[in-house]
Amino acid sequence: MSEPIDDCIIIGAGPAGLTAAIYLARYHLDIRLFDCGTSRASWIPTSRNHAGFPDGINGEELLDRMRDQAAKYGAMREPKRVTDLTKPDECFTVTCDDESYRARTVLLATGVVNNRPEGIDEQLHDEALSRGLIRYCPVCDGYEVTDKKVAVIGTGDHGTAEAQFLRTYTSDITLVSPGGDHDLSDTCSKALDEAGIKRVAGPCGDFAVENGAIVFDTAEGRMRFDSMYPALGSVVRSGLAQSCGAKVSDQDCVLVDDHLETSVSGLFAAGDVVLGLDQISHAMGQAGVASTAIRNYLAEIMPLRR
Numbered sequence: 001m002s003e004p005i006d007d008c009i010i011i012g013a014g015p016a017g018l019t020a021a022i023y024l025a026r027y028h029l030d031i032r033l034f035d036c037g038t039s040r041a042s043w044i045p046t047s048r049n050h051a052g053f054p055d056g057i058n059g060e061e062l063l064d065r066m067r068d069q070a071a072k073y074g075a076m077r078e079p080k081r082v083t084d085l086t087k088p089d090e091c092f093t094v095t096c097d098d099e100s101y102r103a104r105t106v107l108l109a110t111g112v113v114n115n116r117p118e119g120i121d122e123q124l125h126d127e128a129l130s131r132g133l134i135r136y137c138p139v140c141d142g143y144e145v146t147d148k149k150v151a152v153i154g155t156g157d158h159g160t161a162e163a164q165f166l167r168t169y170t171s172d173i174t175l176v177s178p179g180g181d182h183d184l185s186d187t188c189s190k191a192l193d194e195a196g197i198k199r200v201a202g203p204c205g206d207f208a209v210e211n212g213a214i215v216f217d218t219a220e221g222r223m224r225f226d227s228m229y230p231a232l233g234s235v236v237r238s239g240l241a242q243s244c245g246a247k248v249s250d251q252d253c254v255l256v257d258d259h260l261e262t263s264v265s266g267l268f269a270a271g272d273v274v275l276g277l278d279q280i281s282h283a284m285g286q287a288g289v290a291s292t293a294i295r296n297y298l299a300e301i302m303p304l305r306r
């Protein structure tokens with residue numbers, strides 16, 4: 001008996017992977033959906049910029065709704081971590097520890113992981129995040145810190161850009177270096193001066209939540225803020241794409257064409273793992289495009305008829 005081959009294996013069940021699961025299942029394709037349960041969307045206390053939810057929606061609730069919708073069409077999330085991805089012949093081999101699966105196409109929707117301030121206690125971090133005292137996404141929730149006292153933990157070009165972005169919302173911004181002194185070019189220093197953004201040297205540490213604020217040590221003593229944004233970069237989960245031979249950018253984002261296909265034929269990618277705006281709407285839109293491209297790719301190599 002020949003080995004079973006799925007039409008598509010989706011790796012990752014965040015907004016991108018779940019949208020793809022809904023589309024592909026509704027195209028009557030045989031798919032699998034592997035996920036290790038660490039979607040960035042599950043961190044969202046309340047998203048207020050996701051269209052269609054005028055009172056906002058909690059990230060886990062949004063994922064629940066999408067999982068239910070995918071399951072309705074037979075696409076069940078399987079809680080498995082994919083450990084290897086190769087393309088030894090015209091099909092892919094997807095490995096989850098000691099099990100392996102074969103698929104004609106693969107959609108990588110593995111997202112990114114935000115770097116946290118060093119030494120922060122996990123429980124404190126999660127509590128502060130749920131209360132909006134720690135935030136990671138000015139595009140998502142900058143509006144919520146309008147006229148508040150805000151710290152950006154970071155330095156260099158990245159820290160400067162994030163502080164400047166937030167300056168649209170509040171005039172009270174302090175850029176706090178995570179380590180010792182700031183590492184700022186003349187251009188950055190000038191831009192920060194012009195915007196009235198304060199600078200404080202680090203190291204920052206001993207984070208705590210006190211009276212509805214986030215407080216921590218800096219080189220200038222203990223400071224208190226309504227919210228803080230770590231601008232410390234992120235780890236792009238593109239390792240599987242790379243091990244399969246797909247090209248990535250200097251920042252490790254998976255490079256794709258207009259149809260979200262990578263440099264490896266039949267390997268597609270969508271969501272935060274691809275270079276672009278790290279937003280739910282973008283992840284969903286890319287997944288819709290990728291799924292339809294996958295359907296059309298399959299239609300080229302085999303008849304898709306009932």
Ligand SMILES: Cc1cc2nc3c(=O)[nH]c(=O)nc-3n(C[C@H](O)[C@H](O)[C@H](O)COP(=O)(O)OP(=O)(O)OC[C@H]3O[C@@H](n4cnc5c(N)ncnc54)[C@H](O)[C@@H]3O)c2cc1C
Pocket residue numbers: 011012013014015016017034035036037038039040041042043044045046047048049050080081082083109110111112114129135136137140141237240270271272273278279280281283
């Ligand atoms: C605090 C916070 C607030 C945010 N607020 C908003 C907001 O209000 N509006 C908005 O639009 N965006 C918001 N975002 C951004 C949004 O969460 C992301 O853009 C979105 O989740 C990206 O979807 P994704 O499917 O690409 O990745 P993810 O949601 O991160 O999902 C990736 C999935 O892949 C899985 N995975 C990774 N590697 C493997 C593997 N090897 N094997 C199996 N599974 C794997 C992970 O477990 C995860 O479930 C916020 C992010 C954060 C952190």
